[in-house]
Amino acid sequence: MAKDKKVAGPEARLPKGFRDIRAAELSATRAMLDTIRRVYETYGFEELETPAIEYTDALGKFLPDQDRPNEGVFSFTDDDEQWLSLRYDLTAPLARFVAENYQSLPKPFRRYATGTVYRNEKPGPGRFRQFTQFDADTVGTESLAADAEICMLAADTLEALGIARGDYVIKVNNRKLLDGLLESVGVNLSDHVARLAVLRSLDKLDKFSREDVALLLGPGRKDESGDFTKGAGLGEKQIAVLLDFVMQPKLSRSERDAIVRTAGFEPVDAFGDGLAELDQIGELVEKAGYGADRIRIDFSVVRGLEYYTGPVFEAELTFEVKDEQGNKVRFGSVGGGGRYDGLVERFLGQKVPATGFSIGVSRLQAALGVLKGSAAADVAPQGPVVVLIMDKGELPRYQKMAQMLRSAGIRAEMYLGTSGMKAQMKYADRRGAPCVVIQGSDERAKGEVQIKDLIEGAKAAAAIADNKEWKESRPAQVSVKEEDLVATVREIIARHGGAD
Template sequence: MAKTKKAPRPKAETPKGFRDYFGVEVTERAEMLRKIAGVYHRYGFDALETSAVETVEALGKFLPDVDRPNEGVFAWQEFDEDDKGDWMALRYDLTAPLARVYAQYRNDLPTPYRRYAMGPVWRNEKPGPGRYRQFYQCDADTVGTASMAADAEICAMLADTLEEVGIPRGDYLIRVNNRKVLNGVLEVMGLDEGDQRDAVLRTIDKFDKVGEEGVRALLTEGRLDASGAYIDGVGLTHAQAKPVLAFLTSKSDDAAETLANLRDAVGESAMGADGVQELEAIADLLAAQGYGPDRIVIDPSVVRGLGYYTGPVYEAELTFEIFDDKGRKRQFGSVAGGGRYDDLVKRFTGQAVPATGVSIGVDRLLAALREKGRIGGSVEGPVVVTVMDRDRMAEYQAMVAELRSAGIRAEVYLGNPKNFGNQMKYADRRGSPVAVIAGSDEFDAGKVQIKDLVLGAQIAENATLEEWKERPSQFEVPRDQLVAKVREILDGQDG
């Protein structure tokens, strides 16, 4: 028999690695996602919402020879008597559920299937500063077509989306590259696989940091880094390194010129030529729709995450400058990325299905909108109707009802009304723009006091009603002008 013990009080704590979102944090994200969904809808993408839970089998994160699914996911075993229930897990992205859904419903879904999905995903990882174990993703994918028009469409949609949520043209750039081009370059270098190939790929990743000459040195004999340490080179000859450098420096302001440079870099490689042709097709399609290089560019330096993709890759970069933690200016950077991948459904059906898609970093984009002052400006606090006389509660309620009917956010103070200062502190905490005050004097005279809290000085803790009334930011108006006066003050605050 188990011992009976008094349970201690539970701790009121957000679980480690998770967080709570309050007020505008919730509504601003919802509003941004709604705008994004509007653009996706206009492009013919359909919403899909799968459950948070998938079988570990379908997620593909199950290692068949260990008892416990690997650490990346939150997983548990379904209870049954023999302890042989299925392993279930929280989805870690929105792509794995799409693969499952497409395989499951492929006979009923249109082909190609354009779908978007928005929602939280979960990662069973060590949390760190700014790294949470639950966060939002926002994906759009087209499944079932190899046409470059699908890739071009997603790039155009991404540009439209950024403008729709409030990133002005000129402050973003969609950069497009193709995995096959780099593969072609490596092919002509005789680096189809192996350690040296991996070393070359790692070196290419440093292009943004060390530039052309740095990469040239690192691909060949090595170089001294800024700290004076000698970094060994990959050991290529300068002739071998040439196609890589041609690839990395191929970008021109003119798309046709960039493509010509790339064609040179891939030389005889059929795969490389294929990649250049795909880029050309995308560039033509985008040009026909009026998406010029001020919005979307061919840029061979897009290398991030290339390993996952099989053809075109694209990235949305915000080009305006912000100050980093150390006060240095830098570009805001990437807020979305994606590309073409082919084995989405193969795990389930054995058939390869081509697909291409993009994922927006929801928190990154929200942070960008905050940087640009597009959101986070106003707290949208309610008008607070204070309570001077408990027995008049019905009359205070009638006031807020009138304000709400006029579309004004309003509430009656429902705490203990005894200390008026507490009511004003409450209004302050609520971010209220206006307080309404009416005691028996006002009711007898058919009047009401309306206080502009934005104009007014900061709330003193123990101010008396009389002190408040003397402030110039307070107005006495006839009761039937309550809504009009509040509206006038709110309009003035907006201006």
């Protein structure tokens, strides 16, 4: 039998890294999106929707020196043999939109957008190949006030989602500063490979110890499976300065310079510029009332490597939770962003500075689920009232009852299967129905209906062990006149707080 099934057709299976999402989780997601939207709108951002597919060159993701798109993006060709790709974030499409509509947009242009994005990468726990982001961006100003505001928006949003102050932090750094620091200690910035190797190593400070990161910056490191990661090849003195600097964000301005100088290096201009920008953002948010418990300078934040040009932000959850096995789970980054002054310029040829922030909704939702206890996070929504079929010859009557309930704004359905009453009760139970409507020939003759409160019934049942008694007592079941059907059902739903 099973054999026949197998050869009869394709195997029903979900592509790796993708998920089916059911009603309970979807309603939690929708609530989150509504909350985020509300916060973004109070900041004055306007909504924009762009398609899930863009021309690959608009995303800027062709492999260098090949006419094939970057691995990592899902791509295909259309009938005209043009490369198309699924968007991998919401920022590149925004840049395309702004460039295409530049004349008609108010500047600065401030928009928010939400949608699913796609990445053709190895999935991991909490990491999928399709996930939802929620972005806000300000395009067309180089004012650092825009960056400061983005950080405040991020903090406000996380708190609106129920994350307590202290359970998260918005970390801020500056790419100019990092590049300036590297240049100051003698890293050749035009050597792209070397620069990325160093930045990536520094980015791992939240994951690895100082010693391990030092190995990555220097000769390389062996991971616990025995695999070897090639290092950036820096000298001990360079490594010491980088780590000393990056790991101590609270230093004063002169102390910062001193770390670089005492090792015999001369700070370059970009280093000072980056520091000045950071200080300015720090002052802006602080004067707006956002202290270091919410927004904090952290020199180890690197973020994505391709297009950021100035300040970068990262939203991190700081609480620790244990999973079922008792292992510590850290959620880390649930959002990030930064300034990308070159993205629109790619299309327009003129400089259009921009800054923005993106929340990883799917990841944040997973984290919130653990924070609040998964039971509370995914509450199954209440199902519809189910009208049972006691007499197949009376379908129109039952359909009419369902219709009356619907007209009164109550979600209701007539049982559409063909099984007996027991199976129908089971069905109603599984759907999460608050109550069922029963009318057999006896009730019909009297112009009545039986209404059984399933939620109350389940409670009553707990006290009754004997099946016969349970059946005969018919807990939480009332008989009412047909014309009182709607009122009685409404009362039951209201009692269970399901009047939404």
